Amino acid sequence: MSAAKSDAILARMMALHPKIIDLTLDRVWRLLAALDHPETALPPVIHIAGTNGKGSTLAMIRAGLEATGARVHAYTSPHLVRFHERIRLAGELIAEPALARLLDECEAANGGTSITYFEITTCAALLGFARTPAEWLLLEVGLGGRLDATNVVEKPALTVITPVSLDHQQYLGNTLAEIAGEKAGILKPGVPCIVGPQPEEALAAIEARAARLGAPLLVHGQHWHIWEEAGRLIYQDEHGLRDLPLPRLPGKHQIDNAGMALAALRALGQPEAALEAAPGADWPARMQRLRRGPLPDSAPEAEIWLDGGHNPAAGQALAETLAQMPRRPTYLICGMLNTKDVTGYLRPLAAQAKQLHAVAIPGEAATLSAEATRDAALAAGHDDPRVSGSVDAALDMITQEAPQARVLICGSLYLAGQVLRDNG
Incomplete structure (x- = not known):
């Protein structure tokens, strides 16, 4: 198959719904049911929401997990050059024949019914993740969280909320509290959540939802700390202090992203993966x-x-x-x-x-x-x-x-x- 086949299917999928963004889970649940619910057959999921830093944090977690020898699926958006960048199966970008088969199957199961491009392609990704053996799945929210097409996993292993700021107000709300509330829609009862640096208003909204659900929080500045000192990355939590190499990705904000990745790896019981998380990660178009x-x-x-x-x-x-x-x-x-x-x-x-x-x-x-x-x-x-x-x-x-x-x-x-x- 040539790359033109998946491109042609994706072009048809763009025409299935008049709006590019239309936040609801109804269409996703309908198609997942038609596909025999692949979301119930996934490896342990780390679900990541937030306004800034999602991709870089995901890349650092992936680098750490893969350094242990684990096979790691990853779902990110948008892509930069080719759609294939969005889906990694067991560490490798999805191949064209596999992508075309998944898209074909989802298009047939959908039967021409109204569904957004992101929704149907997310279902295709979940189908691929369910069918390919791996130890972990890193799932990045597309927009918001509560009504995002990725928010269909009943009990992930861990959730992460990166820094929240004003963006996409036309969909998520006009205040930090409203936007953070939408991001916190990925929280699940009893599932720990790593919370990155937040404005006070955003943190209050996240904490309020966590309290209602009984979701334990591991919050930057309370349960874990990260800083740069003498050209090294210093991470500290209740288990002790780690002295690590700086992130490969440049910028002060990448220190905080590395902190979220390290906190996530330790919460997942992968402390040694921290040695590779920050220095091992690369993420295109981030400085x-x-x-x-x-x-x-x-x-x-x-x-x-x-x-x-x-x-x-x-x-x-x-x-x-x-x-x-x-x-x-x-x-x-x-x-x-x-x-x-x-x-x-x-x-x-x-x-x-x-x-x-x-x-x-x-x-x-x-x-x-x-x-x-x-x-x-x-x-x-x-x-x-x-x-x-x-x-x-x-x-x-x-x-x-x-x-x-x-x-x-x-x-x-x-x-x-x-x-x-x-x-x-």
């Missing part, structure tokens, strides 16, 4: 240095970085990362979707960027125009932002002025995915 491809080749003296963060908390984390890097003139090439808080994302970056070049995201219906992104950058305090017709054109303009610049392409996972197709 990723581009070293090969047309963009780096066209600007050999420049540092070119890529990041897919897209909300105000991600902008703050990115600004802190840039502030810690060796001093170098930093330019941003930014493209964003019109559903995001663009000014909130760009405001913390203003102090770190010499100049911003705004671009539209090619082929994305929901892209913000380059002109609108430029205007948002002005409102966020950026000095003299420019408009460019493409990432290539922006990079050329920047490196003509500053050949040794640090260039960060940022603002959207969709933009990051397009860049990685040619510069991975």
